[in-house]
Amino acid sequence: MPIIIAIDGPSASGKGTIARKLAAHLGFAYLDTGLLYRATGMAVLRTGGDPSDPVLAERAARALDAAGLIQGDVDALRSDEAGVAASKVAAVPAVRAALLKFQQDFCAHPPAGAAGAVLDGRDIGTVIAPHAQVKIFVTASAEARAERRFRELQNRGLATTYDAVLADMKARDARDAERAAAPTKPAADAVLLDTTDLNAERALAAAIRIVEEQRDGD
Ligand code: DC
Numbered sequence: 001m002p003i004i005i006a007i008d009g010p011s012a013s014g015k016g017t018i019a020r021k022l023a024a025h026l027g028f029a030y031l032d033t034g035l036l037y038r039a040t041g042m043a044v045l046r047t048g049g050d051p052s053d054p055v056l057a058e059r060a061a062r063a064l065d066a067a068g069l070i071q072g073d074v075d076a077l078r079s080d081e082a083g084v085a086a087s088k089v090a091a092v093p094a095v096r097a098a099l100l101k102f103q104q105d106f107c108a109h110p111p112a113g114a115a116g117a118v119l120d121g122r123d124i125g126t127v128i129a130p131h132a133q134v135k136i137f138v139t140a141s142a143e144a145r146a147e148r149r150f151r152e153l154q155n156r157g158l159a160t161t162y163d164a165v166l167a168d169m170k171a172r173d174a175r176d177a178e179r180a181a182a183p184t185k186p187a188a189d190a191v192l193l194d195t196t197d198l199n200a201e202r203a204l205a206a207a208i209r210i211v212e213e214q215r216d217g218d
Contacts, residue, residue: 002107002108002109002110002114002115002116002117003028003115003116003117003133003134003215004107004116004117004119004129004131004132004133004134005019005022005023005026005028005116005117005118005119005132005133005134005135005136005211006119006124006125006128006129006132006134006135006136006187006190007019007022007118007119007120007121007124007136007138007207008120008121008122008123008124008125008126008135008136008137008138008184008186008187008190009120009122009137009138009139009184010122010139010145010173010176010177010184011083011145011149011169011172011173011176012140012145012146012148012149012169013138013139013140013145013195014138014140014148014195014198014200014203015120015136015138016032016034016120017200017203017204018120018136018138018193018195018200018203018204018207019032019118019119019120020032020118020120021200021204022118022204022207022208022211023117023118025204025208026116026118026211027114027115028110028114028115028116028117028118029106029110029111029112029114029116029117029118030117030118030119031070031103031106031117031118031119031120032070032074032120032121033099033103033119033120033121033122033124033128034086034120034121035069035070035074035077036061036064036066036069036099036102036103037086037087037089037090037095037099038077038078038082038083038085038086039064039066039069039074039077040057040060040061040064040086040089040095040099041057041060041082041084041085041086041087041088041089042076042077042081042082042085043060043063043064044056044057044060044085044089045081045085047060050088051085051086051088051089052088052089052091052092054092054094054095057088057089057092057094057095058092058094058095058098060089060095061089061092061094061095061098061099062098064098064099066099066102067102080153080168083172084172087172087175087176088175090122090176090179090181091175091179091180091181092181093180093181096123096127096181096182100127100128103119103121103124103128103129104128104129106119107119107128107129107132122176122182122183122184123182123184125137125186125187125189125190126182126185126187127182130187133214133215134191134210134211134214134215135186135187135189135190135191136190136191136192136193136207136210136211137186137187137190137191137192137193138193138195138203138207139192139193139194139195139196140194140195140196141196142166142169142170142173143166144195144196144197145169146162146165146166146169147162149165149169150162150165150166153165191210191214193206193207193210
């Protein structure tokens with residue numbers, strides 16, 4: 001059985017970077033599950049539809065070529081527009097159901113015969129892989145996350161203010177945490193990793209320590 005590591009947490013908590021580097025460190029496959037929701041949201045927008053429309057959102061999720069998506073160029077999906085559309089389709093239960101099988105297959109058969117897989121998202125430890133050997137819930141204060149996102153947007157030359165980014169972050173957090181379908185919350189057996197005062201290097205080191213401790217405990 002492949003070893004599964006579930007990394008959940010809110011946006012800009014650092015979970016994506018931690019998950020990607022952890023997978024490289026362990027030689028495991030890596031899946032950024034947010035991309036599935038982002039691609040679904042953008043597919044609805046491209047047809048001129050509203051990503052909150054459950055019928056359109058479900059149709060887009062069912063039509064998604066997830067395997068092709070994660071092998072392709074996903075840069076366009078990192079935009080804020082895609083993030084907002086993703087948080088809307090992600091609240092539709094039929095969308096989550098349509099994307100479940102791909103994620104569970106990835107866990108059961110990690111690509112390239114890898115011995116394990118690291119998945120990052122919001123419901124990996126609670127819904128997708130409740131039997132994951134290691135579960136980490138990555139958090140940081142809303143202010144620290146907004147500061148990171150603000151600097152990232154500035155570096156990309158996008159005009160915005162810290163206050164606007166913080167307000168957007170809080171609105172998206174609320175949508176993710178309060179939705180009825182798989183809200184963002186730590187699994188009962190997840191280890192919390194607060195990155196408010198950690199840089200990327202220290203956050204990765206803390207995650208590696210958690211993995212070693214959890215696997216030794218099995
Ligand atoms: O992690 P991210 O910013 O790429 O996620 C984009 C949106 O998709 C976010 O609003 C939450 C949602 N999402 C989700 O509901 N479940 C996941 N496993 C991954 C992302």
